[in-house]
Amino acid sequence: MKALLLRDLRLAVRAGGGFGLALAFFLIVTMLVPFAVGSDSQTLARIAPGTLWLGALLACLLSLERLFALDYEDGSLDILATAPIPLEGAVIAKAAAHWLTTGLPLTLAAPVLGVLLHLPGPGYGVLMLGLALGTPALSMIGAFGAALTVGLKRGGLLLSLIVLPLYVPTLIFGADAASRAAMGQGASTPLLLLGAVTLGCLALLPFAAAAALRVNLR
Amino acid sequence: MLILRGPNGVGKTTLLRTLAGLQPAAGGTLNWPADDMAYASHADGIKATLSARENLAFWAGIYGAGDPENALETFGLTPLAGRAAGTLSAGQRRRLGLARLVLSHRPVWLCDEPTVSLDAEHTEVFANAVRAHCAKGGAAVLATHIDLGLTGETLDLTPFAAAAAQATQTETPGFDEAFL
Amino acid sequence: MSLWEYANPVKFMALSGRVLPWAWAIAALTLGTGLIWGFFFTGDADKFGSSVKVIYVHVPSALMAINAWFMMLVTSLIWLVRRHHVSALAAKAAAPVGVTMTLIALITGALWGQPTWGTWWAWDPRLTSFLILFLFYLGYMALWSALEDTDAAADLTSWLCIVGSVFAVLSRYAAKFWSQGMHQGTTLPVATGGRTISDIYFYPLVLAMVGFAALFVALVLLRTRSEINQRRTAALIARKRGAA
Numbered sequence: 001m002k003a004l005l006l007r008d009l010r011l012a013v014r015a016g017g018g019f020g021l022a023l024a025f026f027l028i029v030t031m032l033v034p035f036a037v038g039s040d041s042q043t044l045a046r047i048a049p050g051t052l053w054l055g056a057l058l059a060c061l062l063s064l065e066r067l068f069a070l071d072y073e074d075g076s077l078d079i080l081a082t083a084p085i086p087l088e089g090a091v092i093a094k095a096a097a098h099w100l101t102t103g104l105p106l107t108l109a110a111p112v113l114g115v116l117l118h119l120p121g122p123g124y125g126v127l128m129l130g131l132a133l134g135t136p137a138l139s140m141i142g143a144f145g146a147a148l149t150v151g152l153k154r155g156g157l158l159l160s161l162i163v164l165p166l167y168v169p170t171l172i173f174g175a176d177a178a179s180r181a182a183m184g185q186g187a188s189t190p191l192l193l194l195g196a197v198t199l200g201c202l203a204l205l206p207f208a209a210a211a212a213l214r215v216n217l218r
Numbered sequence: 219m220l221i222l223r224g225p226n227g228v229g230k231t232t233l234l235r236t237l238a239g240l241q242p243a244a245g246g247t248l249n250w251p252a253d254d255m256a257y258a259s260h261a262d263g264i265k266a267t268l269s270a271r272e273n274l275a276f277w278a279g280i281y282g283a284g285d286p287e288n289a290l291e292t293f294g295l296t297p298l299a300g301r302a303a304g305t306l307s308a309g310q311r312r313r314l315g316l317a318r319l320v321l322s323h324r325p326v327w328l329c330d331e332p333t334v335s336l337d338a339e340h341t342e343v344f345a346n347a348v349r350a351h352c353a354k355g356g357a358a359v360l361a362t363h364i365d366l367g368l369t370g371e372t373l374d375l376t377p378f379a380a381a382a383a384q385a386t387q388t389e390t391p392g393f394d395e396a397f398l
Numbered sequence: 399m400s401l402w403e404y405a406n407p408v409k410f411m412a413l414s415g416r417v418l419p420w421a422w423a424i425a426a427l428t429l430g431t432g433l434i435w436g437f438f439f440t441g442d443a444d445k446f447g448s449s450v451k452v453i454y455v456h457v458p459s460a461l462m463a464i465n466a467w468f469m470m471l472v473t474s475l476i477w478l479v480r481r482h483h484v485s486a487l488a489a490k491a492a493a494p495v496g497v498t499m500t501l502i503a504l505i506t507g508a509l510w511g512q513p514t515w516g517t518w519w520a521w522d523p524r525l526t527s528f529l530i531l532f533l534f535y536l537g538y539m540a541l542w543s544a545l546e547d548t549d550a551a552a553d554l555t556s557w558l559c560i561v562g563s564v565f566a567v568l569s570r571y572a573a574k575f576w577s578q579g580m581h582q583g584t585t586l587p588v589a590t591g592g593r594t595i596s597d598i599y600f601y602p603l604v605l606a607m608v609g610f611a612a613l614f615v616a617l618v619l620l621r622t623r624s625e626i627n628q629r630r631t632a633a634l635i636a637r638k639r640g641a642a
Binding site: 144148149151152155158161162164165166168169172173176190193197204205208211212215216218 | 533545554561565
C-alpha cells in the first residue's frame with residue numbers, strides 16, 4: 001500500500017496537474033465570486049466560508065476521473081486486483097494519494113484565499129481545521145464514484161452527477177462550522193459531525209469502491 | 219506448461235482472466251488460489267512517466283518480494299533501466315511488462331499473447347525465462363499464436379468454444395437463459 | 399411454495415400479467431374517487447383556502463417518491479445477495495416512476511407554497527431533501543443508461559443505491575441541522591399518533607394515497623414486464639445468431 005501511495009504521488013508530481021491544477025482552479029473560482037456578487041467587503045465576508053468550501057469541493061472533483069481510469073486503461077488495475085494487497089487497501093492508498101495532492105494543498109491554500117474574500121479573523125483556524133477534517137471524505141466519496149464510472153469512456157460528467165449529491169452532508173457541516181466561527185460562535189458541533197461523516201466514509205466506502213472496481217474488471 | 223491455441227475470439231483471454239480470479243467462472247470450479255497467479259495481460263501496466271527501474275521497483279513493493287535488478291537483467295533491460303518508460307519502444311515496454319512476472323515470485327504465470335511486438339531474439343529470451351521458471355517447479359499458461367519452441371502441452375480451445383456454443387443452444391449455462 | 403419462485407422471470411410474467419389489470423383497476427377507482435371527492439366535495443380550509451386541495455396530490459406523491467427509493471434499495475440488496483435478474487430489473491423500472499413522483503411532489507409543493515408561504519421555493523430541510531433525492535434519482539438513472547453490460551450495470555447501480563440511501567438519510571439530518579424549516583409536520587396519523595387534519599380531508603386523502611400506491615405498483619409492474627420482454631428478445635436474438 002505504501003508503494004502504491006508513493007507511486008501515485010510520484011506520478012502526480014511528474015505528470016504535473018496533480019498539485020497545480022486543483023490549486024489554480026480553486027484560485028479562479030474564488031476570484032470569480034467577487035466579479036459575480038460585487039466587491040462589497042461585508043457581503044464577501046459573509047459568503048467567504050461557503051465560497052471557499054464550494055471552491056475546494058469543485059477543485060477536488062477535477063482530478064477524480066483519472067483516479068482509477070489511467071490504471072484501468074494501461075492494465076495496472078488488473079494486476080493490482082490480483083496482487084497480494086487487497087483491492088480495498090489499494091482504494092484507500094489511491095484515495096490517500098488523491099487527498100495529499102488535492103485536499104491537503106487546498107486546505108493549506110484556503111487561508112490565503114480567505115484574505116481575498118475578507119474572511120473574518122476568527123474563521124481561519126476553523127476553516128482550515130474543517131477542510132482538513134472534511135476533504136478526506138471528499139476524496140473517499142470521489143474514489144467510490146470513480147470506481148463506479150471507471151469503465152466508461154466519457155465518465156466525467158456522470159461522475160460529477162453521482163458524486164456531488166453525496167458531498168452534501170460534508171459541505172453543510174464544513175461550511176456551517178466555518179461560518180459559525182467567522183461570526184464568533186462556537187463551531188465544535190458541526191466540526192464533530194464533519195469528523196463523524198469523514199470517519200464513516202473512510203470505514204465503509206473502501207468496501208463499496210472495491211466491489212464496484214471488481215465488477216468493472218470482470 | 220500449458221499453451222493455449224485457437225483463433226481470435228475463441229476465449230483465451232477469458233480463460234486466463236478467469237484463472238487469474240478477475241472473472242467469475244461460468245461453470246466448474248477453480249482448485250487453485252488466485253494468489254498464486256501472476257497475470258500479464260495485453261496491456262503492459264506500465265507508467266510512461268516512471269523509469270523502467272521505478273516501474274519494476276513499484277511492483278516489487280506491491281508483491282512484497284523480488285529484485286528489480288535481477289528482473290531487468292533477465293530481459294536485457296539493464297542498459298535502459300534509467301529511461302522513462304514512455305520513451306521505450308513497444309517491444310521494450312513489453313519486455314518490461316514480462317519482467318514483472320519474474321519479479322512476482324508467484325508459481326503460476328498467466329500470459330496473454332506475451333510475444334506480441336517482441337523480436338526473434340527476445341522471444342527466445344522470454345522462452346528461456348519460462349523454461350527457467352518451470353525448471354524451478356513453476357507453471358505457466360500461455361496464450362499465443364506463434365511457436366515458442368517450448369515443450370509443453372498444447373490445448374486448442376476451438377472445440378471447447380464450439381461445445382460451449384452448442385450448450386448455449388440446448389442446455390444454456392449462459393446468463394440470459396432465465397428469460398427464455 | 400416460496401416467495402423466491404417469482405424471481406423466475408417466466409413465473410413473474412405469469413403472475414404479474416394476472417395482477418396488472420387489478421392494479422390498474424384499483425388505481426383508477428381509488429384515485430378517481432379520492433381526487434373527485436377531495437376536489438369537489440370538501441370545503442376550503444380556513445387558513446389555506448382552496449389551495450389546500452393540492453394535498454390530495456402532494457402528500458401521496460411525496461410518500462411514493464420515498465417509497466420508490468426504498469423499494470429500489472430492497473430490490474438492489476436482493477440482487478446483490480441472491481442474483482435474481484427480476485429484482486435488478488424491478489429496481490431499474492422503479493427509478494423513472496420514483497423520479498416522476500419526486501417531481502410531482504416538488505411542483506405541487508411549489509404551487510401550494512406560493513399562496514400559503516408567499517414563495518414558490520424555500521430552502522426548507524424537507525424541500526431541500528426532496529431536491530437532493532431528485533438528484534440521486536437522476537444519477538442512478540444516468541448510471542443505468544451509461545453502462546452497456548446489463549449485469550455489471552445492475553451491480554454498479556445497486557451499490558450506488560445502497561451508498562446513496564445512506565447519504566440520503568445523512569443529507570436529511572444535515573439539512574435539518576442546517577436550517578429550521580417552515581414546512582408543517584407530518585399529516586400522517588401513524589407518525590404522529592393523532593391526526594392533524596379533520597376527517598373531511600382525511601378520508602379522500604387516504605383514498606388518494608392508496609390510489610397513488612396502486613398506480614405505482616401498476617407502473618412498476620408494467621415497466622418491469624417490458625424490461626423482461628426486452629431481455630427476452632435480446633436472448634432470443636442471441637440464440638438465433640448462435641444457431642445460424
